[in-house]
Amino acid sequence: MTQPINVFSEIGKLKTVLLHRPGKELENLMPDYLDDLLFDDIPYLPQAQKEHDAFADLLRKKGVEVVYLEDLAAEAISEPDVRSSFIKDYLEEANIKGTGLTRMIQAKLDAIRTNRELIDVTMAGIPKSDLEELKSKSLTDMIESDYPFAIDPMPNLYFTRDPFATLGTGVSINKMYSVTRRRETLYAKYIFTYHPRFKDSNIPMLYDRHDSTRIEGGDELVLSKDLLALGMSQRTDVASIEKLAKNIFEQKIGFKRLLAFDIGSKRKFMHLDTVFTMLDYDKFSIHPEIEGDLTVYSISETVDGKIEIIKECDSLEAILNKYLEIDTVKLIRCGGNDPMAAAREQWNDGSNTLAIAPGEVIVYDRNPVTNKALEEAGVTLNYIAGSELVRGRGGPRCMSMPLVREDI
Numbered sequence: 001m002t003q004p005i006n007v008f009s010e011i012g013k014l015k016t017v018l019l020h021r022p023g024k025e026l027e028n029l030m031p032d033y034l035d036d037l038l039f040d041d042i043p044y045l046p047q048a049q050k051e052h053d054a055f056a057d058l059l060r061k062k063g064v065e066v067v068y069l070e071d072l073a074a075e076a077i078s079e080p081d082v083r084s085s086f087i088k089d090y091l092e093e094a095n096i097k098g099t100g101l102t103r104m105i106q107a108k109l110d111a112i113r114t115n116r117e118l119i120d121v122t123m124a125g126i127p128k129s130d131l132e133e134l135k136s137k138s139l140t141d142m143i144e145s146d147y148p149f150a151i152d153p154m155p156n157l158y159f160t161r162d163p164f165a166t167l168g169t170g171v172s173i174n175k176m177y178s179v180t181r182r183r184e185t186l187y188a189k190y191i192f193t194y195h196p197r198f199k200d201s202n203i204p205m206l207y208d209r210h211d212s213t214r215i216e217g218g219d220e221l222v223l224s225k226d227l228l229a230l231g232m233s234q235r236t237d238v239a240s241i242e243k244l245a246k247n248i249f250e251q252k253i254g255f256k257r258l259l260a261f262d263i264g265s266k267r268k269f270m271h272l273d274t275v276f277t278m279l280d281y282d283k284f285s286i287h288p289e290i291e292g293d294l295t296v297y298s299i300s301e302t303v304d305g306k307i308e309i310i311k312e313c314d315s316l317e318a319i320l321n322k323y324l325e326i327d328t329v330k331l332i333r334c335g336g337n338d339p340m341a342a343a344r345e346q347w348n349d350g351s352n353t354l355a356i357a358p359g360e361v362i363v364y365d366r367n368p369v370t371n372k373a374l375e376e377a378g379v380t381l382n383y384i385a386g387s388e389l390v391r392g393r394g395g396p397r398c399m400s401m402p403l404v405r406e407d408i
C-alpha cells in the first residue's frame, strides 16, 4: 500500500495534493486590519474562487487527486467526541473576550448540523454582528470595543503550503510566525490524528505547533530524497531548523542533510519559496537578489548520532552543485535580465512555481517576462490566472501542499 504521505522531492510526478478553496474568510477582510491579517488588498471572492477552481481543474486534468482541507477537516471530526474536542480547542485558541461570549459562541457552534458547515464557520471567523444575542442590552458589557470580530477570520488558509509541511513520510505541523496564522494548524492536528486516510499510519510528527520557535512550510523544500532546503527568513527561526533536523534524524525519515539558507527578514522575501523553487532535476527559478554569496548552514548527523553544523559562504549555484552532485545547475532568473520586471514579478510570485512532474510546472500567467525565461530554458509551463488570488501574496506553490509524489 502506498503511504498516505510520500514526498521525497519537489518535482516527482504529483499524485495527491491538498488545497483550500477560498471561502467566506476573505469577505471578512477589512482595510483597517489588512496588515495584521497579512493581506495587501481585498480579493473579490467569486473571482478568486473561479481562479482557484481553474487551478484545481488543471491539476485534475493532469491526473492529480485534489483533496480539500475543509473536507478532510470535516471528515476528521466525524466522531462526536472528536468534534467536541475540536470545538473546545478552537474556542481556547480564538482569543475571545469574555466567558459569556465564549459560552454563546460555543452554543452556536454546537448547534451547527453538518461538520462541513462547522468547519466553514470556524475558518470564516465570527463577526459580532452575526451574534443576535449581542444586540440585547444585557449583553452590552460583553462587547469590549468597536473591534468587529468576536473571532477573527483565517484569510490565509488557501496558502496550504505553510501551516504544515510534508517531508518524506512525515509532517511538520508548524508554529506560525503571526498570530493570524497560528490557529490554522489546528486543522492539521485533527486531520493527521483522526482522518481515516492517516490515522492508522502513525504519521511521523516532525514539529510541534506549540513549540516556542517558528517555522513555516514556505521555507521547507525537499530537494531530493537525501536533501532538504530550509529558509532562515522572516518566518522561520534558525533554532526551529535545528529542532526539525534532530526530529528528522531521530525518526529516521531518510533525509541526510538540511541546508539552511539565510535570506534575511523582509516581507517581500517572506519564505524561501518566494525567491527560489525547483523546476527540474537541475533547474531552479530564482530571484536575482539571492544570486550573490549566501550564508548557508549545512546540518547533518555524525556516525555517533550528533548533529554537525557547517557554515558556508558561497553562491547558490555553487552550493547546489556541491550538494546535489550536479555538474552545473541552471538558475533561471525571475524577470529575466530586467531588474524592474524582476522586482515586480517576484512580488507577484513569478518565482513561486509548482512542479507537477520533472520539468513541468504551474505558473501565474501574469508574469510574462519570467515565464518567457522559463520557457526558453526548456521548462513546460501550465498557466493559471491569479489576479485576485495574488492579492494575498502567494503563488501556485504556496497554494498547494503535496501529499503524495512519485519517487524519482
Ligand SMILES: NC(=[NH2+])NCCC[C@H](N)C(=O)O
Pocket: 037, 038, 039, 156, 159, 161, 162, 181, 217, 218, 219, 270, 271, 273, 274, 392, 393, 394, 395, 397, 398
Ligand atoms: N509559501 C508562501 N510563500 N506563502 C505565502 C503566504 C502569504 C500569506 N499572506 C502570508 O503572509 O503568510
